[in-house]
Amino acid sequence: MSNRSNQAIDSSNKNSNTNSKAPKDKEIVRDYFNSTGFDRWRRIYGEGDVNRVQRDIRTGHQQTVDYVLDWFKNDKNAVGQTVCDAGCGTGSLSIPLSAMGAKVYASDISEKMVGEGKARASNPENPIFEVKDLASLSGEYDTVICLDVLIHYPDRESEEMIAHLASLAKSRLILSFAPKNPYYVLMKKVGDMVPGPSKATRAYLHKESDVRRVLQKLGFTIKRKEFTATSFYFSRLLEAVRN
Template sequence: MTTDKEVVRNYFNTVGFDRWRRIYADESVKVNKVQLDIRTGHQQTVDYVLQWFKKDGNYSQISVCDAGCGVGSLSLPLAAAGAKVFASDISKQMIAEAKERATDPENPVFTVSDLESLSGKYDTVICLDVLIHYPIEQAESMIKHLASMAKSRLILSFAPKNTYYSLLKKVGELFPGPSKTTRAYLHAESDIKRLLADNGFQVKRKELTCTQFYFSRLLEGVRN
C-alpha cells in the first residue's frame, strides 16, 4: 500500500513539480485563474510570517528551520533579511529549483529530507502548507518531531476543518485541475492547538488566509 509520504514525494518530483513551480513563480510567469488564486493565497501566508519576523526585529540573531520549503518562497526572503536558514523539502526537484533561485550559495542551506528525518536545534521551526498532505495521526508525529527541534518558536499552517471547507474538499475544489493527485486533509484548529500544547507551546499569534481556492490557518507557538 502506497503511503501518503510516498504519494507526496512522487507527486512533487513529477507532474506536481512543474505545476507548483509555476504557481510559486513571480508575477511574470503567466498562470490560469485558479493557479493565480492559489499563488495569491500562498504569498499572503508567507507575508504573514515575514511580518511577524519584522515586528520582532531580530533576523540576524536567529536560526530558522523551514521544513517543507518548496522552492524557497519563505526561506529566501528570510535569508536575505539576515536570518540563518536551514531549508528542507521531500522533493529533490523543489530543492533544485530553490537553489537556482538563491543568490547566496551559503544561506539558506538546502537539503532533501522528509520531516521525520530532520535533526538539529533552531530558534524557530516553520512548516507551511505541508500538514494538508497528511492525516492527523501523521501530523501528530510530525508536529512532535518539529517541536523537539524548536528552541523557542514553532510556526505551522494547515487547512482548517469546518463545514464550508469540508464541502469544498468533497466537491474537489481544494486542488482543482488535471494535476490533482495528492490527498488533502483538513484539521480542526483545536487539534493542532492541543498538539502544540502537548509539546510545550502556547499560541501567541495567528492568521487566516482565505481566497477562492486556498485557505490556511497559521499558528505561532512559543515555548511555555
C-alpha cells in the same frame, strides 16, 4: 486549502493484500512533487503567467508567507536567528528570510523543489537547501516553520510531525494547515469531484482545536495567529512559543 493539492485520491482497495501494498502518503507526496506536480507548483510559486486558479493559489500562499515575514519584522529578531523551513518548496519563505539576516536551513521531500530553490537563491550559502522529509530532520533551531505541508497527511501522522518539529524548536514553532469546519469540508468534497492531471495527492483538513491541543501538550502557547482565505486557498497560521 490548495497547498500544492486540493483533492483526495481514491484510497479504497479491493482487499487487504492491496491495502498492504498501497503507497503511503509520504511516498505519494514525494513522487508527485518530483513529477507532474513539480512544474505546476514551480509556476505557482514563481512570477510567470498562470491560469486564474493558479494565480489565486499563488496569492493565498504569498499572503501566508508575508504574515510570517511580518512577524519577524515586527519582532526585529531575524538577524542571526537560526530557522528551519521544513517543506520549503522552491524557497518562497527561505530566500526572503535569509535576506533579512536569518540563518536558514531549508528542506523539502522533493529533490526537484530543492533544486529549484537553490537556483532561485542568490546566496549559495544561505539558505542551505537539502532534500529531507519532515521525519528525518534533526538539529536545533531558534524557530521551526512548516507551511502548507500538513494538508498532505492525516491527523495521526500530522500529530507525530508536529511533535517532531517541536522537538527541534528552541523557542518558536510556526505552522499552517487547512482548518476543518463544515464549510471547508464541503468545499473539499466539491474539489474532489473535479478531475485534473495535476491533482495527485490526498488532501486532509485538521481541526484547529486538535492542533492547539497537541501544541499545548508539547509545552507551547499560541502567541499569534492569522487566517488566509482566497477562492481556492485557505490556511490557518499559528505561531506557538515554548513555555
